[in-house]
Amino acid sequence: MLEKATRSAIEVRSTTKIYGNDRASGVVAVDDVSLEITDNEFFTLLGPSGCGKTTLLRLIAGFEQPTQGEILLFGEHLEGLPPHNRSVNTVFQHYALFPHMTVSQNISFGLEMLGIDKIEIRKTVSRMLELVQMPQLADRKINQLSGGQQQRVALARALAPNPKVLLLDEPLSALDFKLRKEMQSELKRLQNETGITFIFVTHDQEEALTMSDRVAVMKDGQVLQVGKPREVYDHPAQRFVADFIGDINILRGELISTKKGEAKVKLASGFVGDAILPIGVGDISGVVNVAIRPEQLSFSNSTNSTLPGIIKEITYFGSGLHYEIELSTGETIKLRQQSVGRSNTEFSSGETVNIAVADDAIQVLVD
Amino acid sequence: MSDLSNTAHNKVRQAKDLKYQPGFSYITWLALFILYAPILILVLYSFNANRSVVVWTSFSTDWYVKAWHNEGIQSAALISLEVAVIAMVLSTTFATMAALVTTRTPPYKGMNISIAIINQPLMIPEIVTAVATLIFFAVIKKATGANGIGFLITAHTVFCIPFAYMPIRARLEDMDLSLEQAAADLYASPLMVFKRVTLPLMMPGVLSGAMLAFIVSVDDVVISLFVGGPGETTLPLYILGQIRRGVTPEVNAVSTVFLGISVILVTLIFLFGRPKSTRPEKSQ
Ligand SMILES: Nc1ncnc2c1ncn2[C@@H]1O[C@H](COP(=O)(O)OP(=O)(O)OP(=O)(O)O)[C@@H](O)[C@H]1O
């Protein structure tokens, strides 16, 4: 839990955005979303295409007006404030750099509009070029830049006016894998150096987990879960979140006792283990879905408190092995084994094995 | 064997490609000949030393010198220029405003109708517009006693608007809206967004529109004939008048200069209007 003392940079209160006339005939792009994003935070909106990520950013930037609800920037209401009066800058999905200006003219644009004096502007522009590591390209035209360079210019342009909050709409999706990795750490570094609150949009779960302080998982305009990457990864509250982030096993089970977030669950195969209940959810009982990460499973010699199964398929993935194992119930379960030296026991297809489950590995899902 | 398959292959190609239909190439050449031969002859005989426009004697530029010093031609050219320049500026201004409203505001009720109304003059026969304008202006002139070249300029401005509108609108539609949003995001007020981003980016379209309006105005006969008062003889009208009295190579010379200006302007329109992407290249 975050302390109360931390300042909230952006507060989204029960905000809904409907494109069109009403809920029935229009598109509900953002559906009753409430979020509090803390000052200095690297906050990520994660979700599949069409879930409303861009719309939420556009509401914050002022390009769209909420159908319902309110948005606050450092405690100040943003209703009715046009985009050019909001101390929020955006890095657009396709950069939207001005093609008729040079790199440095692009970067100085926001500063000029703020009426900052020429000497100050020149200083800031060269500092920004330094920051994104391309001072030698100041006088290039935009169409003479590579994709990665355009990306950096877009960042520098948005950072130059020193906004209170920076919105980044899938800024890395157009880059190839290697460049994307590079830019990820670059973004992280920039955020640390500038201390500006970043709201970052992506549909890449790995990107979200590695970069963010906190992640909000979205689906169909709703925020399903907000938390630190570790929390969201280890304790997904809903099946969608579990499925969307990383590889996971979903099994049927029955809750046999619950108290204060602790529970015992009995899997279909008869295995009984401790389970974690989703946070902030009322009473659940009976038959539920539970989620277990493949890396939380391991092979065991004991038949005590383990799941018996038969290995169906083994895949080598570089840093380890991936097993598909059929349980006695007919369910298939994934097990991931990191290769640590050569100490791992080698198994082969068709072999009967016993699977042990790590402590706190069983997460009960809401649906 | 291979010959056979070759012809079969050709047949397939012919069937697919209209260019290879029998007789089409003759029609093409005939059309090009009818279109361009008269122009070539006109240009050629403007350099004829003889007075005749059918018998060639030797090369000379006398007719150009003569035309240049002809006061009738001079004043007609000046009137044409005055009317065309003013009509160009006014119609391009109105067309730009119309194009902005029809591409840069959220769709409003009646937007499609407005677009249709702007383009409608292109569909109405020019003679109808001419007669209607003549009568309309006659009423105004009678009621107010006003007179002068302003009426001709107004008529030209009006029929030039749709021509100027088309390339400007096309350009605006091609421009990525996110550029203007980026400017607004970077603290530019609506006026500054227009000055610093929209206007510079739409300029090629505006220039094409302006030049198109200029050509259409300079070229006009029918409306000028009906609306133009005494002493408001534009160049095409002057040429028309001359031809009634028999063609001289002087007319050829004037027409050739006219043609040259048109070709230059059309080339410029083509160069400016070429779709140049306003979006930065995306990398994959
Ligand atoms: N201007 C608009 N008018 C009508 N519907 C819209 C508009 N913009 C977005 N939508 C709809 O709203 C929903 C959310 O769109 P949004 O662009 O916010 O999704 P997104 O999460 O950013 O997706 P992506 O990852 O593909 O960019 C989608 O169903 C989309 O079709």
Ligand SMILES: [Mg+2]
């Ligand atoms: Mg989007």
